[in-house]
Amino acid sequence: MKLDREFDTICAIATPLGQGGIGIVRISGPESLPILRLIFRPARKDCPFSSHRLYYGTIFNPETGKDVDEALCVYMKAPKTYTREDVVEIQCHSGPAVISHILSIVMSQGARLAEPGEFTKRAFLNGRISLDQAEAILDIIEAQGSGLAELGMAGLKGGLHEILASIKEELTYCLSAIEVAIDYPEEDAEILQEEEISKRLKEKVILPIKTLIESYEKTKIQRFGVNVILIGRPNAGKSSLLNALCLEERAIVTDIPGTTRDVVERQIEINGIPVTLMDTAGIRRAPDVIEAIGIKKIHEVAKKAKIFVWLIDISEGIVLEDQAVIDFLREYPNTKIIVAFNKIDKVKDANGLAKELISYLRENAPILSKVPFCLISAKRQKGLNKLTELIFEILTRDSGIETVKCAPNLRQKQVLERCISYLSSAFENINQKMSPDIVAIDLRKGLDLLGEITGETATEDILDKIFSNFCLGK
Ligand SMILES: Nc1nc2c(ncn2[C@@H]2O[C@H](COP(=O)(O)OP(=O)(O)OP(=O)(O)O)[C@@H](O)[C@H]2O)c(=O)[nH]1
Numbered sequence: 001m002k003l004d005r006e007f008d009t010i011c012a013i014a015t016p017l018g019q020g021g022i023g024i025v026r027i028s029g030p031e032s033l034p035i036l037r038l039i040f041r042p043a044r045k046d047c048p049f050s051s052h053r054l055y056y057g058t059i060f061n062p063e064t065g066k067d068v069d070e071a072l073c074v075y076m077k078a079p080k081t082y083t084r085e086d087v088v089e090i091q092c093h094s095g096p097a098v099i100s101h102i103l104s105i106v107m108s109q110g111a112r113l114a115e116p117g118e119f120t121k122r123a124f125l126n127g128r129i130s131l132d133q134a135e136a137i138l139d140i141i142e143a144q145g146s147g148l149a150e151l152g153m154a155g156l157k158g159g160l161h162e163i164l165a166s167i168k169e170e171l172t173y174c175l176s177a178i179e180v181a182i183d184y185p186e187e188d189a190e191i192l193q194e195e196e197i198s199k200r201l202k203e204k205v206i207l208p209i210k211t212l213i214e215s216y217e218k219t220k221i222q223r224f225g226v227n228v229i230l231i232g233r234p235n236a237g238k239s240s241l242l243n244a245l246c247l248e249e250r251a252i253v254t255d256i257p258g259t260t261r262d263v264v265e266r267q268i269e270i271n272g273i274p275v276t277l278m279d280t281a282g283i284r285r286a287p288d289v290i291e292a293i294g295i296k297k298i299h300e301v302a303k304k305a306k307i308f309v310w311l312i313d314i315s316e317g318i319v320l321e322d323q324a325v326i327d328f329l330r331e332y333p334n335t336k337i338i339v340a341f342n343k344i345d346k347v348k349d350a351n352g353l354a355k356e357l358i359s360y361l362r363e364n365a366p367i368l369s370k371v372p373f374c375l376i377s378a379k380r381q382k383g384l385n386k387l388t389e390l391i392f393e394i395l396t397r398d399s400g401i402e403t404v405k406c407a408p409n410l411r412q413k414q415v416l417e418r419c420i421s422y423l424s425s426a427f428e429n430i431n432q433k434m435s436p437d438i439v440a441i442d443l444r445k446g447l448d449l450l451g452e453i454t455g456e457t458a459t460e461d462i463l464d465k466i467f468s469n470f471c472l473g474k
């Protein structure tokens, strides 16, 4: 599958561009070491450039003779490298000018700028990792929460690959049993034990694939995250809660009702799930012009919210104005609600008060008949764990997310779904004693599709699509 251009030497900045302590320029291909020798003056005389050793020295421009930066350089000899080719990494200071300069020097000595994902593509083409493992690397890089990062790591270690390998083995068995029947039709009654094949196809192939598809659904929130919106009357403490949960002064807090007008977002992580918290304008019945725009903005984001956290100032209790909040919530019957009684530091018997208020709400507003609640003080950072636990519980209730050790990504899931449709048709055809030729066509198609996930049967188009999702330098 190797193309000519995949043997040349490529280079890229492997770290994010910006000011930082260290930036890395990575080179892969046969010219890696010769290029390093041309642009690097090691501090040590007679530098042997032993593999996998760091050497201190200076990067210079061989055309002008000018020193560019001090650097630590490592040469890693093939095949024990990321790409399985000779690799050089230059660790220099990360300043946009200096690192771009070093990259251009490397290119002037014969390396080509790598395409996005090209290092990882070479790791795949050179047989170090399978396609599913390459995609697991993408998960690790893209993970906003530790949940997806863990799934990515499990995938890189070969979790998904092992499951697919055993499914493929079973499927290959079924296919060869069917093919024997095609080759020796007169003996098919003895050779083709249809019942056994159909049982094996169902239990060892179709069901495990369905489990994988389900595990995608279960881990979707880890992959894409969820939106949680803080709503409530002006001054309830929404902005204070956003700040407390994201541990920084993100939103403006004042004691003037109507402080927040825009939607203010912040990402946090709750037990591995990326959660986008949204602080919003206070909802009230007769808002001023700007507040009214703010409330309109809540509607714009509310459609995509999984949970509303309704903050109620427990020292004020529930007042007529809160009807505006209830009216708002009614428009989103599918979004989960949590009531958070805030400012518990201001009252004596917070528990007793909360119980009274929650019974009142549950009895008087049908959408709140089972609403869970918690007691917090956003200002004093009390009860926040209970709130995040409630959020997590709602997000994962009945999902079985904790049982998933590895899961396919969207592309892989879609391939699995196509695979299932062929295999289900094969399963039915076996049971209806259709001709083995017809069954074999579907089984072969299913096997091919599994190869699209692990890489054996992935076309150049599919590979291009996958690797173009990587960032430059990976
Ligand atoms: N005592 C006490 N005061 C709080 C608590 N949480 C918030 N406050 C105060 O309540 C006032 C309003 O807080 P904000 O966080 O701005 O309230 P908000 O809901 O964002 O208000 P708007 O943006 O106007 O809708 C501020 O003076 C906060 O310091 C709390 O837990 N205890």
Ligand SMILES: [Mg+2]
Residues within 6 Å of the ligand: 238, 239, 240, 251, 252, 253, 259, 260, 279, 280
């Ligand atoms: Mg606010």
